[in-house]
Amino acid sequence: MERFNSAIILAGGKSSRMGYNKELIMIDEKRIVNYQIEALHGIFDEIIVVTKNREFYNDLDCRAVSDIIEDKGPFGGIHAGLVASRSKYSYVMACDMPVINTAYINFMKKNIYQKDVDGCMTLYGDHIEPFNAFYSKNIVMDIEEYLYGGGYSIHKLVKTLKFIYIEENKARRFSPNWEMFINFNTREDISIYLGSGSSD
Numbered sequence: 001m002e003r004f005n006s007a008i009i010l011a012g013g014k015s016s017r018m019g020y021n022k023e024l025i026m027i028d029e030k031r032i033v034n035y036q037i038e039a040l041h042g043i044f045d046e047i048i049v050v051t052k053n054r055e056f057y058n059d060l061d062c063r064a065v066s067d068i069i070e071d072k073g074p075f076g077g078i079h080a081g082l083v084a085s086r087s088k089y090s091y092v093m094a095c096d097m098p099v100i101n102t103a104y105i106n107f108m109k110k111n112i113y114q115k116d117v118d119g120c121m122t123l124y125g126d127h128i129e130p131f132n133a134f135y136s137k138n139i140v141m142d143i144e145e146y147l148y149g150g151g152y153s154i155h156k157l158v159k160t161l162k163f164i165y166i167e168e169n170k171a172r173r174f175s176p177n178w179e180m181f182i183n184f185n186t187r188e189d190i191s192i193y194l195g196s197g198s199s200d
């Protein structure tokens with residue numbers, strides 16, 4: 001099994017705060033997911049999109065799969081992505097994140113290279129960043145048990161597993177304004193991002 005050849009894009013949420021399907025968000029006349037798929041192909045061979053609308057991806061260079069455990073939020077999507085993944089470690093993004101930071105992805109890879117861990121994610125104060133992170137296929141059963149037991153929070157389960165955490169100050173060297181973790185939950189989030197004109 002390849003260790004690092006897969007990326008998962010979560011695109012099966014309810015988009016309730018946005019008011020329209022977030023899979024369709026456009027930036028500079030391009031869908032964010034299309035941009036992500038292209039950018040991630042520079043690093044990964046296999047791109048898996050976890051969606052309720054597999055037909056949206058027919059013409060794109062990716063595999064589209066559906067949730068196996070439905071209505072459980074992002075962890076349900078991560079679960080289906082990891083089941084589909086042909087790699088030990090998969091990189092996980094959300095379809096509402098406009099920035100792909102290749103240098104940081106490679107930095108995380110280096111951190112877990114040759115290690116046997118459950119994944120790697122970044123600390124933000126006391127919180128963790130569940131996306132722009134790596135997860136191991138080994139945790140599929142842990143996620144199943146957790147979701148069927150009524151769990152929902154990624155943070156709570158991850159705390160019980162063996163993740164490598166990258167300190168916020170180290171991550172900021174790659175993305176001083178934390179843009180690599182920006183995600184669009186409301187229309188206002190998009191206008192703030194487009195208005196800021198900054199990128200890192």
Ligand SMILES: Nc1nc2c(ncn2[C@@H]2O[C@H](COP(=O)(O)OP(=O)(O)OP(=O)(O)O)[C@@H](O)[C@H]2O)c(=O)[nH]1
Nearest residue numbers: 010011012013014015016017050073074077094095
């Ligand atoms: N496959 C899958 N992805 C999900 C699910 N729930 C959320 N996501 C994705 O996880 C990412 C982060 O979730 P949110 O930002 O809360 O997105 P959301 O649930 O669509 O939006 P809200 O309804 O406003 O909370 C987004 O890329 C969502 O598409 C799910 O049940 N299945």
Ligand SMILES: [Mg+2]
Nearest residue numbers: 096183184185
């Ligand atoms: Mg979000």
